[in-house]
Amino acid sequence: MQILAQLIVSGIAVGMIYGVIAFGYQLTFATSKTLNFGQGEALMLGSLVGLTAVAYVGYWAMLPIVLVFGLMQGAVVERLGVRRAIETRSEAGWIMATIALGIIFKNLAENIWGRDALKFPSPLPEAPIGFMGVNVLPMEIAIVVGALGLMLSIELFNRRSIYGKAVVATANDRDAAGLMGIDTSLAISFSYALSSMTAAFAGVLVAPVTLTGASMGGALGLKAFAVAIIGGLSSGMGVVVGGLILGVTETLTGYYISTGYKDVPGLVLLLLVLSFKPSGLFGKAAIKKV
Amino acid sequence: MVGVQIRMVLVMKKYLAVLAASTMFVSVAQAQSIKIGLSGPFTGGSASMGVSMRDGVKLAVAEINKAGGVLGRQIQLVERDDEARNELGVQIAQELINKEQVVANLGYINTGVALASQRFYQEAEIPVINNVATGTLIAKQFLPPDNKANYIFRTSANDAIQSAMIVDEAITRRGFKAPAILADSTNYGQLGRADLVKALEAKGVKPVAEEKFNIGDTDMTAQLLRAKNANADVILTYGIGPELAQIANGMAKLGWKLPLIGSWTLSMATFIDNAGANGDGAEMPQTFVQIPTTPKRKAFIEAYQAAYKVDRFPSPVSAAQGYDSVYLLAAAITQAKSTDGRKIREALENLQTKVDGVVTVYDHPFSATDHEAITANIPVFGIVKGGRVEIAHPEDIAGDKALRVKAH
Numbered sequence: 001m002q003i004l005a006q007l008i009v010s011g012i013a014v015g016m017i018y019g020v021i022a023f024g025y026q027l028t029f030a031t032s033k034t035l036n037f038g039q040g041e042a043l044m045l046g047s048l049v050g051l052t053a054v055a056y057v058g059y060w061a062m063l064p065i066v067l068v069f070g071l072m073q074g075a076v077v078e079r080l081g082v083r084r085a086i087e088t089r090s091e092a093g094w095i096m097a098t099i100a101l102g103i104i105f106k107n108l109a110e111n112i113w114g115r116d117a118l119k120f121p122s123p124l125p126e127a128p129i130g131f132m133g134v135n136v137l138p139m140e141i142a143i144v145v146g147a148l149g150l151m152l153s154i155e156l157f158n159r160r161s162i163y164g165k166a167v168v169a170t171a172n173d174r175d176a177a178g179l180m181g182i183d184t185s186l187a188i189s190f191s192y193a194l195s196s197m198t199a200a201f202a203g204v205l206v207a208p209v210t211l212t213g214a215s216m217g218g219a220l221g222l223k224a225f226a227v228a229i230i231g232g233l234s235s236g237m238g239v240v241v242g243g244l245i246l247g248v249t250e251t252l253t254g255y256y257i258s259t260g261y262k263d264v265p266g267l268v269l270l271l272l273v274l275s276f277k278p279s280g281l282f283g284k285a286a287i288k289k290v
Numbered sequence: 291m292v293g294v295q296i297r298m299v300l301v302m303k304k305y306l307a308v309l310a311a312s313t314m315f316v317s318v319a320q321a322q323s324i325k326i327g328l329s330g331p332f333t334g335g336s337a338s339m340g341v342s343m344r345d346g347v348k349l350a351v352a353e354i355n356k357a358g359g360v361l362g363r364q365i366q367l368v369e370r371d372d373e374a375r376n377e378l379g380v381q382i383a384q385e386l387i388n389k390e391q392v393v394a395n396l397g398y399i400n401t402g403v404a405l406a407s408q409r410f411y412q413e414a415e416i417p418v419i420n421n422v423a424t425g426t427l428i429a430k431q432f433l434p435p436d437n438k439a440n441y442i443f444r445t446s447a448n449d450a451i452q453s454a455m456i457v458d459e460a461i462t463r464r465g466f467k468a469p470a471i472l473a474d475s476t477n478y479g480q481l482g483r484a485d486l487v488k489a490l491e492a493k494g495v496k497p498v499a500e501e502k503f504n505i506g507d508t509d510m511t512a513q514l515l516r517a518k519n520a521n522a523d524v525i526l527t528y529g530i531g532p533e534l535a536q537i538a539n540g541m542a543k544l545g546w547k548l549p550l551i552g553s554w555t556l557s558m559a560t561f562i563d564n565a566g567a568n569g570d571g572a573e574m575p576q577t578f579v580q581i582p583t584t585p586k587r588k589a590f591i592e593a594y595q596a597a598y599k600v601d602r603f604p605s606p607v608s609a610a611q612g613y614d615s616v617y618l619l620a621a622a623i624t625q626a627k628s629t630d631g632r633k634i635r636e637a638l639e640n641l642q643t644k645v646d647g648v649v650t651v652y653d654h655p656f657s658a659t660d661h662e663a664i665t666a667n668i669p670v671f672g673i674v675k676g677g678r679v680e681i682a683h684p685e686d687i688a689g690d691k692a693l694r695v696k697a698h
Contacts, residue, residue, distance in 0.1 A: 003515055006544070010511035017508075115334050117532035119564045126566075128543045135545050210508040211532055211564050215335070219506035254512025260475070260502040262512065 002133040007251045013140035015247020017210070020147035020202040021224035022231065022239035024195040027154070029233045030171040031184075031191040034082050034094045036074070038102025039199050040221020044214060045105055046070050046200025047207040048113050051120055059123045066200050074196025077101055078189045086188065102217070109214040117216075120207035139208045146205045148240075150198060155236055167191055226270050232280020241282065245269070323366035324359075324629055326351075326619065327386040327395035329407070330422070331374040335505070335530065338559050339399045342605035343422050344369065345598055346612030347396055350620075353593075360620045361627065368392055372403050379403035383410040392416065393629040396615050399608070401425030402477055412441045416631040417622075417638060420444040421615040422608045424452065424554070425481060429661040440661055441635055445611045445618065445649070447577055447664045452553050453485035454492075455575045459671055459682075460524050460551050461493050470499040470522035470548075472513055472537055474529035482528030482553055498522050503533055510540035518546055527552030531560025538565035538572065549573070557672055557679045559604050569674050573682050576672035577649045577664060578610035581681065583692040590648045602678060614647035618655065618663070621645050650695050668694045 024039050036042065049069050053062040081097035084090075124138035158164035169177040170187040178184045203212070210216060223246065231242025246266045254262040273281060328347055330340035348367065355364045368390045372379040379398075386392045387410055395411055395418045398404035404423040411418045412432045418441060420428050429444045447455075460466045469490065473483035483500065490497055498520035501513040514537070517525060525541075525548050527534055534556055541547050549571060550556065556574035565572075580603050582588030587610075594609060595601065603609050619634070621643050626633035638656050645652040655663040671682035681687055 003519070006515065007511060010509055014509045110333060115337050117335075117535075117560050117564060119566070126542075128545055130545065135543055137543050211535065213532075215506070219504075251509065251512045255515055258502075259513045259516065263504070 005134045007255050008248055009134050009136050011248030011251035015244040016144045016147045017206045018224045018227045018246055019240045019243025022228040023151050024198040025228040026233055026236055026239050027195040028191050032188045036077055037098040040217030041102040041105040042196040042199035043203040044217035047203030047212040048109055050204035051212055054121055066204050067197050070197035070200025071193040074193040075189055078192035106214055115214050117211040117213040120212045122208035143205050150201055230270055230273050232283025234284050235282040238280055238282030323364045325366050325368055325392045327392035328367045328369045329372050329382050329397040330399050332371040334374045336374045336399045338604040339422055339608040342603055343608040343612035346609035347616050349597055350613045350616035354620055360623050374400045376402050376406040379407035383407040387414045394619055398423040404428050408442050417441045417635045419615040421611040422446050424449045426450045443656055443661045445615045445663045447669045449482050449485045451666045452575045453489045456526055456551050457489040461495055466524035468498045468521055468523045469526050470517035471497045471526045472501050474533055475502050475504050479528045486526055510537050514540050514544055524549050530555050531558035534561045535564035538568040542568040554607055562674055562677055572674045573671050575669040576607055577669045578607050579672050579679050579681055580606040583687055586646055587648055610648040614649050617645050665696045667697050
């Protein structure tokens with residue numbers, strides 16, 4: 001029982017990492033039906049910029065720097081990789097463009113920060129907290145709280161503020177939103193900026209646990225993509241639940257079946273979801289009018 | 291048919307012209323310097339090992355060139371970054387052999403790259419000294435009598451030696467009874483795991499758990515809980531720095547700390563730095579620890595620190611083995627009085643001069659049938675302490691045991 005609880009707790013911590021990255025995919029998909037395949041690299045850049053900033057300004061002052069950096073990085077990705085593709089209604093141009101930008105960012109990071117894994121300072125004590133025989137790192141709790149907090153505030157912003165409403169309107173119907181006087185291309189830029197900001201914040205949040213480094217984005221970005229498919233790209237709640245499902249399945253399979261097959265059930269689940277509910281567990285089935 | 295013949299003659303003529311031109315070029319180049327290839331990963335996850343190896347090699351070459359070079363000629367290194375990628379290693383080997391026309395090649399950190407690339411040198415009869423890669427097969431890939439002669443040599447401790455040492459340390463010396471093996475899913479980890487299982491079997495011990503993890507895994511809870519549930523009393527590892535650090539950190543999280551004993555990669559800076567205090571006490575076989583236990587080692591450490599302005603070497607083992615590989619090659623070229631690959635190989639297999647290296651004094655390090663310079667008695671156990679690698683058992687290097695030479 002204690003072991004099961006420990007596995008679930010660890011799975012939740014890992015799953016939340018996937019979830020918060022997947023949330024970034026969901027943000028841009030909602031407005032523009034495009035994704036930033038360099039989302040993992042946005043996470044990596046955020047955490048490396050954070051690592052450099054921590055050395056100069058300390059942990060807490062680093063956070064706003066990383067958030068602003070993420071916003072700008074996302075806007076750059078949208079401007080260089082996505083906008084032309086949307087304007088020309090290219091079906092796949094943005095896929096290659098965002099992947100290419102991701103590779104460029106990775107090479108850039110390798111040249112600046114090297115290619116070794118680096119330790120990220122933890123703002124919280126690194127000793128585990130025991131609770132009824134289950135151990136958890138304070139930083140893991142911070143990941144769960146921080147990720148949920150960030151996602152809630154973005155949801156609130158989208159629902160309450162006038163700017164957020166513009167984003168939601170664009171997501172619901174881009175043409176109608178345009179007719180109402182909303183600058184939809186700005187709304188899309190903004191959603192990319194928000195998406196990279198989430199990723200950058202996730203980067204500094206998870207780095208004390210996962211280590212940081214130029215190659216950290218690849219594996220995490222891919223897992224998060226699977227999570228976004230499982231949970232449904234159109235639902236913010238879905239990606240969180242999807243992340244938790246994948247994280248917990250991984251640790252449970254690793255323990256009860258074999259650590260050699262740890263990644264298999266998550267992928268099987270992905271295939272099942274794609275076969276039976278292609279829009280994801282929580283996704284709204286979209287009717288595409290042609 | 292006739293047309294084909296004419297075409298063939300034309301092709302042959304062109305080939306001969308190129309050949310003549312290239313030999314002319316070589317004769318000019320040779321008068322100036324001796325070209326030696328240097329390949330390894332200078333970027334990527336293995337870069338700390340590759341760069342240390344490269345720096346050790348360059349240090350030795352600079353010393354030799356300053357003292358007048360070899361056969362009165364300067365050594366010129368042709369460096370190439372293989373990024374730990376097999377296919378890139380193959381391209382580089384072909385380039386160094388055909389275009390740069392190196393007389394020998396030093397390097398290789400990754401067993402996969404070594405196995406894929408070195409066959410081109412073997413075919414061209416150009417010697418290769420592997421100075422870091424540890425896969426057991428490397429120096430045995432082209433053994434006679436299946437091949438006319440083996441051109442592949444090594445100055446690192448292979449995995450068969452390391453796994454036997456790890457098991458000896460864990461079971462015999464420290465008396466553990468229930469080892470759990472944690473190895474990564476790469477060739478390196480899985481071949482090492484097989485070597486460990488074999489070495490344990492020789493002692494009549496069966497591992498209580500054998501767990502796998504992937505490169506990039508950040509959570510080791512499942513692996514560690516399985517080892518814990520099997521009542522393991524020691525963890526044996528085969529992996530590289532970042533994931534090894536996650537194992538140490540994962541144990542700290544579960545509040546369950548077992549001794550870590552594993553392959554030499556536990557001395558990687560990425561393990562030591564990322565595991566911090568959790569990594570203290572980890573033990574691994576080392577051919578060289580950054581401690582001046584002999585005058586030669588002292589001189590080497592000081593020269594390296596001065597040349598590269600570092601205090602702690604990123605990978606001391608790689609630097610020392612790289613440095614020594616140059617002196618072995620230089621001694622062989624001097625003895626062969628030639629840069630012909632066949633003659634260099636023969637000289638390496640029957641080296642008359644003793645080479646006073648950092649790792650050991652090389653007295654007939656190789657023979658026609660044995661291309662491993664390091665035997666099981668040479669490495670000692672290092673232990674991580676306060677962010678550095680120290681000697682695990684100081685009595686191992688006490689007095690004249692500081693210098694360990696190959697058992698013949």
